[in-house]
Amino acid sequence: MATPHTTSRTRPTKVKKHARTQKRKRDDVDAEKLQDAVSQIDLNSTHTSFSDLPLSAPTVEGLKSAHFSTLTDIQAKAIPRALQGSDILGAAKTGSGKTLAFVVPVLENLYRAQCVGPDAGLGAMIISPTRELAIQIFEVLRKVGGKGHLFAAGLVIGGKGLQEERDALSRMNIVVCTPGRILQHLSQTSTFNVDNLRMLVLDEADRIMDMGFKKDVDAIVEYLPPDRQTLLFSATQTKRVSDLSRLALKEPEYISVHEAASAATPKTLQQNYVVTPLPEKLDTLWSFIQSSKKSKILIFFSSGKQVRFVYQSFRHMQPGIPLLHLLGRQKQTARLEITQKFSNAKHSCLFATDVVARGLDFPAVDWVIQVDCPEDADTYIHRVGRTARYEKEGRAVLFLDPSEEEGMLSRLEQKRVPIERINVRDKKQMSIKNQMQSMCFKDPSLKYLGQKAFTSYVRSLHVQKDKEVFKIENYPLEEFASSLGLPGAPRIKYLKADPTEVKELKNRSRMETALSESESEASEGEEGEVSTKKNGVRTKYDRMFERQNQDILADHYSKMVRNNDDDELDLNKLDGEQIGDDALFDVKRRIPADQALSSDDEDVEQLSGAIIEPDQLGPRSINIPGTSAPLILDSKRREKLLKSKKKVLKLKDRGNKLVFDDDGNAHQLYELENEDDFRARGAADEQRERFLLSERERVEEADLADKALAKEKRREKREKRKERERAEEDGGKADEDGETGEDLMANFAADAEAGEDGDLEQERPKTKRPKKWFEQDVVEPEEEEREIGTFDEMEAAAARLLG
Numbered sequence: 008m009a010t011p012h013t014t015s016r017t018r019p020t021k022v023k024k025h026a027r028t029q030k031r032k033r034d035d036v037d038a039e040k041l042q043d044a045v046s047q048i049d050l051n052s053t054h055t056s057f058s059d060l061p062l063s064a065p066t067v068e069g070l071k072s073a074h075f076s077t078l079t080d081i082q083a084k085a086i087p088r089a090l091q092g093s094d095i096l097g098a099a100k101t102g103s104g105k106t107l108a109f110v111v112p113v114l115e116n117l118y119r120a121q122c123v124g125p126d127a128g129l130g131a132m133i134i135s136p137t138r139e140l141a142i143q144i145f146e147v148l149r150k151v152g153g154k155g156h157l158f159a160a161g162l163v164i165g166g167k168g169l170q171e172e173r174d175a176l177s178r179m180n181i182v183v184c185t186p187g188r189i190l191q192h193l194s195q196t197s198t199f200n201v202d203n204l205r206m207l208v209l210d211e212a213d214r215i216m217d218m219g220f221k222k223d224v225d226a227i228v229e230y231l232p233p234d235r236q237t238l239l240f241s242a243t244q245t246k247r248v249s250d251l252s253r254l255a256l257k258e259p260e261y262i263s264v265h266e267a268a269s270a271a272t273p274k275t276l277q278q279n280y281v282v283t284p285l286p287e288k289l290d291t292l293w294s295f296i297q298s299s300k301k302s303k304i305l306i307f308f309s310s311g312k313q314v315r316f317v318y319q320s321f322r323h324m325q326p327g328i329p330l331l332h333l334l335g336r337q338k339q340t341a342r343l344e345i346t347q348k349f350s351n352a353k354h355s356c357l358f359a360t361d362v363v364a365r366g367l368d369f370p371a372v373d374w375v376i377q378v379d380c381p382e383d384a385d386t387y388i389h390r391v392g393r394t395a396r397y398e399k400e401g402r403a404v405l406f407l408d409p410s411e412e413e414g415m416l417s418r419l420e421q422k423r424v425p426i427e428r429i430n431v432r433d434k435k436q437m438s439i440k441n442q443m444q445s446m447c448f449k450d451p452s453l454k455y456l457g458q459k460a461f462t463s464y465v466r467s468l469h470v471q472k473d474k475e476v477f478k479i480e481n482y483p484l485e486e487f488a489s490s491l492g493l494p495g496a497p498r499i500k501y502l503k504a505d506p507t508e509v510k511e512l513k514n515r516s517r518m519e520t521a522l523s524e525s526e527s528e529a530s531e532g533e534e535g536e537v538s539t540k541k542n543g544v545r546t547k548y549d550r551m552f553e554r555q556n557q558d559i560l561a562d563h564y565s566k567m568v569r570n571n572d573d574d575e576l577d578l579n580k581l582d583g584e585q586i587g588d589d590a591l592f593d594v595k596r597r598i599p600a601d602q603a604l605s606s607d608d609e610d611v612e613q614l615s616g617a618i619i620e621p622d623q624l625g626p627r628s629i630n631i632p633g634t635s636a637p638l639i640l641d642s643k644r645r646e647k648l649l650k651s652k653k654k655v656l657k658l659k660d661r662g663n664k665l666v667f668d669d670d671g672n673a674h675q676l677y678e679l680e681n682e683d684d685f686r687a688r689g690a691a692d693e694q695r696e697r698f699l700l701s702e703r704e705r706v707e708e709a710d711l712a713d714k715a716l717a718k719e720k721r722r723e724k725r726e727k728r729k730e731r732e733r734a735e736e737d738g739g740k741a742d743e744d745g746e747t748g749e750d751l752m753a754n755f756a757a758d759a760e761a762g763e764d765g766d767l768e769q770e771r772p773k774t775k776r777p778k779k780w781f782e783q784d785v786v787e788p789e790e791e792e793r794e795i796g797t798f799d800e801m802e803a804a805a806a807r808l809l810g
């Protein structure tokens with residue numbers, strides 16, 4: 008089987024062409040024979056193996072090489088009827104082999120109709136709700152049909168250029184696709200002809216028929232010829248007459264092989280639930296992961312934001328098991344890589360949304376953990392169905408908040424799901440609340456993810472249809488926010504979101520979402536809730552800046568914040584920055600710029616259904632003693648600045664110099680006197696002259712007094728020196744009495760200094776020893792710095808240095 012979307016065909020050589028023609032002829036003969044055999048299949052007899060059925064040689068070959076020999080229950084019932092051309096509604100437990108139950112009839116029916124080659128056109132369309140599932144179905148198709156069939160089959164799921172897909176589509180006989188993308192081609196690709204379509208298959212039919220895909224499916228069916236065969240398969244099948252009429256089914260055969268079974272889930276699946284209050288869910292999850300490191304675990308959350316937040320935080324905490332995360336809004340290549348990694352892993356933990364809840368056949372999953380309660384029992388069945396597939400064993404644990412327990416258990420009971428309560432061992436239960444808080448405190452991007460996770464979770468509770476299970480008023484949301492490491496629960500405004508619209512939004516492709524985001528931005532702007540760039544590219548930073556609760560602070564921080572507009576303006580001045588009309592906004596904008604998102608995040612998702620109200624608190628700020636206003640700690644640069652005492656001094660107020668009068672009253676240093684009094688004393692110029700004259704006289708008098716004092720001091724000194732010289736002459740040789748040359752020289756220098764300069768002899772101020780990071784035992788600086796005046800002194804100093 009050729010795959011036009013991946014392989015480009017080369018021009019066949021003459022020999023190859025001849026071989027093909029010969030094979031076609033043989034196939035024509037076979038097809039006729041097979042048609043007879045198929046019409047004679049006894050639908051009442053039990054078929055146990057593929058060899059019991061009239062299948063073409065290429066299909067038999069393909070089944071054999073893939074090691075499929077015995078039929079599963081659903082295959083034994085559905086394949087013979089489908090071969091005979093009936094419309095089918097097939098329901099069977101998860102992992103029971105429904106894919107082959109439609110893949111084999113597709114190959115066989117097209118083969119018998121000789122719907123092969125580009126001229127035959129599109130013969131079968133297989134629709135899957137997710138890209139991952141479409142890829143998996145395509146792989147099964149290739150495994151079974153790729154051995155000997157000549158069909159051209161392809162995948163149309165987006166993620167490639169439209170033109171590339173268009174070219175491939177024109178040559179396809181079988182297409183595996185997602186609803187949105189195939190509808191796009193049906194409506195936009197004029198060369199895409201579906202007039203020859205014989206078979207339409209919907210895998211996970213109930214999902215495809217539900218609200219999220221309703222419009223797309225109805226539109227697709229409009230394009231298809233009415234005289235086609237339609238096969239619907241799911242583990243939780245729709246039987247609604249309205250659905251069947253929408254698809255124009257003709258006397259469909261309802262095949263539900265496990266309808267009489269006591270359980271709607273595989274026998275080999277052990278199912279339990281634990282009652283864990285919402286604020287303890289992450290503790291329980293962490294404890295579980297810690298005790299199951301040698302396992303392959305699939306963990307479900309209700310939203311992509313939850314997945315990202317828990318994945319990022321747990322990754323920081325190094326759980327000792329490889330972590331992966333998968334959500335609808337990741338790029339297709341990343342999603343593929345992650346599914347591949349998880350499939351191949353022996354021990355790994357995949358955090359995911361319901362994008363992997365249906366149909367995916369990961370080998371050997373040990374545990375399925377549902378951290379967030381599923382929206383209904385069907386979703387529960389599909390999620391747990393990722394383990395215990397095709398007779399293998401598996402375990403599933405559902406986390407329930409006490410308020411969800413009763414409602415959810417009754418829903419599961421109605422759907423025949425056997426589930427038992429278990430308790431977490433106290434010994435094993437760990438608390439990660441402190442770690443979460445410290446991580447969010449240190450990393451604003453994580454806190455941001457946490458806030459989004461919180462709002463998306465609460466919003467999901469709000470839009471849940473089953474209000475008996477999800478009673479939003481019963482959840483301890485404040486404690487939940489704290490368990491995520493958030494300083495407080497972001498306040499949420501609920502828009503009147505219709506659950507149908509939310510689902511539809513979820514199902515839209517990335518591109519469509521991107522388009523719709525700009526629309527929603529515009530509407531948000533109209534409401535005055537958010538101001539956004541309407542044109543141009545918005546980065547994750549833009550979105551971070553735009554977020555409305557970015558300044559939610561920890562209690563202890565909020566105490567430090569003076570919530571005063573004036574203060575904030577002062578701070579802007581203090582920072583030397585221009586203040587615009589939106590100064591406050593600018594200050595806030597600086598917060599994340601220095602603290603870029605470090606995660607390997609993709610785009611930041613758009614809130615829908617909820618808008619976070621702006622908090623009254625300003626950005627993180629701190630009071631410096633002695634400053635008039637708190638300093639906003641909005642960047643690492645500023646925090647660093649605060650560590651420098653010198654810089655802090657600069658920021659401090661200078662203080663006021665006051666003078667006190669004789670009565671002890673304080674006055675400003677310069678006080679302007681009464682103007683009238685001033686004028687009464689005469690013209691300003693005259694006053695100035697008088698003032699200068701009096702000051703000059705005062706200075707001259709002071710000068711004379713100083714000179715007289717200096718003269719007196721010099722005289723006293725001279726007297727002292729003479730006395731000393733006399734004493735020296737009288738009292739013998741000083742050297743012999745123990746006085747050193749250095750002392751002498753010091754005295755002499757001091758005297759000379761006083762004499763020459765005529766200055767008062769003062770005690771020489773001690774030179775301050777420079778502060779250093781290391782100690783040095785060198786000559787005393789006082790000694791070095793002494794001025795050396797005469798030649799004799801120089802000689803003595805030089806001798807000292809040399810000696």
Ligand SMILES: Nc1ncnc2c1ncn2[C@@H]1O[C@H](COP(=O)(O)OP(=O)(O)OP(=O)(O)O)[C@@H](O)[C@H]1O
Nearest residue numbers: 077078079101102103104105106107242366368397
């Ligand atoms: N006849 C068979 N013999 C052996 N293995 C089979 C047979 N049919 C299917 N399987 C295996 O069983 C597993 C489950 O099959 P499949 O994915 O088709 O289940 P499903 O019923 O579609 O599950 P879900 O409801 O989750 O979509 C696959 O690994 C497949 O290879």
